[in-house]
Amino acid sequence: MSLRAVVSxxxxxxxxxxxxxxxxxxxxxxxxxxxxxxxxxxxxxxxSLRWIAELALAPGERLLEVGCGAGLAAVTLAQRGxxxxxxxxxxxxxxxxxxxxxEAGLAQRVKxxxxxxxxLTFPDATFQLxxxxxxxxxxxxxxxxxxxxxxxxxxxxxxxxxxxxxWRLTDLLDPWRSPPLDPIKGAAGAVLxxxxxxxxxxxxxxxxxxxxxxxxxxxxxxxxxxxVKTTTLGFAHFTFFNRHLFTGATSxxxxxVLQRWADRNVPVFRMLGNQHIVLAQKVSNHPAxxxxxxxxxxxx
Numbered sequence: 001m002s003l004r005a006v007v008s009x010x011x012x013x014x015x016x017x018x019x020x021x022x023x024x025x026x027x028x029x030x031x032x033x034x035x036x037x038x039x040x041x042x043x044x045x046x047x048s049l050r051w052i053a054e055l056a057l058a059p060g061e062r063l064l065e066v067g068c069g070a071g072l073a074a075v076t077l078a079q080r081g082x083x084x085x086x087x088x089x090x091x092x093x094x095x096x097x098x099x100x101x102x103e104a105g106l107a108q109r110v111k112x113x114x115x116x117x118x119x120l121t122f123p124d125a126t127f128q129l130x131x132x133x134x135x136x137x138x139x140x141x142x143x144x145x146x147x148x149x150x151x152x153x154x155x156x157x158x159x160x161x162x163x164x165x166x167w168r169l170t171d172l173l174d175p176w177r178s179p180p181l182d183p184i185k186g187a188a189g190a191v192l193x194x195x196x197x198x199x200x201x202x203x204x205x206x207x208x209x210x211x212x213x214x215x216x217x218x219x220x221x222x223x224x225x226x227x228v229k230t231t232t233l234g235f236a237h238f239t240f241f242n243r244h245l246f247t248g249a250t251s252x253x254x255x256x257v258l259q260r261w262a263d264r265n266v267p268v269f270r271m272l273g274n275q276h277i278v279l280a281q282k283v284s285n286h287p288a289x290x291x292x293x294x295x296x297x298x299x300x
Contacts, residue, residue: 012140013116016206017089020138024092028070036252040234041134044277047231048133048160049076051279055158057082061128064152066117066145067135071097071110077131078109085122087115117145125154130161133277137164137208147223155284159225162233162277164210169235169258169272176241213276220278224286232262232273 020027030038031045057063059081065074068086074097077084086097094112101110115121117132118141130149136142149159171177211219217227235258238245246254261269 009118009140012206013089013118016138016140019206020090021092024070024090024096027093028096031070031072036236036248036255039252040236040255040274044133044162044233044275045073047233047277048131048162049073051160051229051277052077052129052131053080055129057128062126064122064127064130064149066115066120066130066132066149067093068097068112069093069134071100073131073133074110075100075104075106078106079104083109083111085111085113085127087113087117087120089114089116117148120148120152122152124151125157126152127157128154129158132159132161134162136161137210138206142209143219143222146219146225150223150225150282153282155282157282159280159282160278161280162275163213163216164208165232165272165274165276166210166212166215167272168210168274169269170238170274172272174239174241177239213271213278216276216278220280221286224283225280226283227278227280229279231277232269232271232275233259233277234274235259235262235272236274 030041060083062083062085063077065077065084065086066088068074068088070093071086074084074086078101086094086101088094088097091114094114097110098107098112101107101112117135117139130153132145132149136145139145146159146161149161153159166179171179175181213230220227235255237251238254244251258269259273262273264270
């Protein structure tokens with residue numbers, strides 16, 4: 001990677017960290033709040049915790065949560081008997097998780113630290129499972145972070161992550177946001193800017209990047225992970241040229257119907273939610289894995 005690319009990546013990460021430092025209270029509240037968006041995040045956490053329970057990991061196993069946020073997942077996993085390392089790039093998030101663990105009487109089971117997902121300091125094969133919800137879409141180099149998660153997981157261990165879906169139904173039906181129209185919109189925008197009819201886009205807050213499940217599978221395999229389970233989640237909000245089509249109540253009802261279809265594996269709908277939750281397992285004999293088990297590149 002060139003020096004320019006490294007600087008660009010670091011600057012992008014600083015922008016993301018600065019944004020989330022202002023959102024600590026919002027992310028604390030969303031898991032206890034009402035409304036459509038809150039319900040989707042709450043369901044994402046519930047599904048992830050259920051999948052972890054179904055793995056039947058031994059009590060006392062060491063787990064890692066990357067992007068611990070307000071600490072709800074870390075505390076819940078500690079209550080189930082696991083030892084959890086909870087890390088985040090945002091110090092305020094780490095502090096909130098540390099506080100939540102202390103209030104639950106679990107300070108000895110939840111270890112917190114400020115960590116960069118692109119450069120985890122843990123030794124190879126430290127954890128039985130790594131959890132990262134709502135993290136990869138915001139990272140400037142998500143594949144590098146996936147590689148780090150794979151590195152610190154034990155042979156045959158698990159990585160459970162979420163990814164924003166490039167082919168979400170809510171975007172496909174909006175001409176302003178539909179991915180198939182991106183080349184046309186990009187070319188038209190370039191022409192308008194060249195003619196002086198459109199200004200360059202202003203500085204905006206960081207936004208999450210979306211991928212298709214096929215692209216995500218390739219990223220997983222490139223770092224020695226194999227997808228074993230996935231589900232799609234969330235159908236909100238439907239827009240037309242970026243304007244909401246329905247009231248909040250109607251949007252919630254529509255989401256519930258479409259989510260039921262997705263949960264029942266109805267063709268098409270089972271792949272078109274806002275996000276994917278993905279459980280992947282480390283492939284011990286994968287070429288990307290073998291070198292990582294020979295040397296300890298982390299901090300002891």
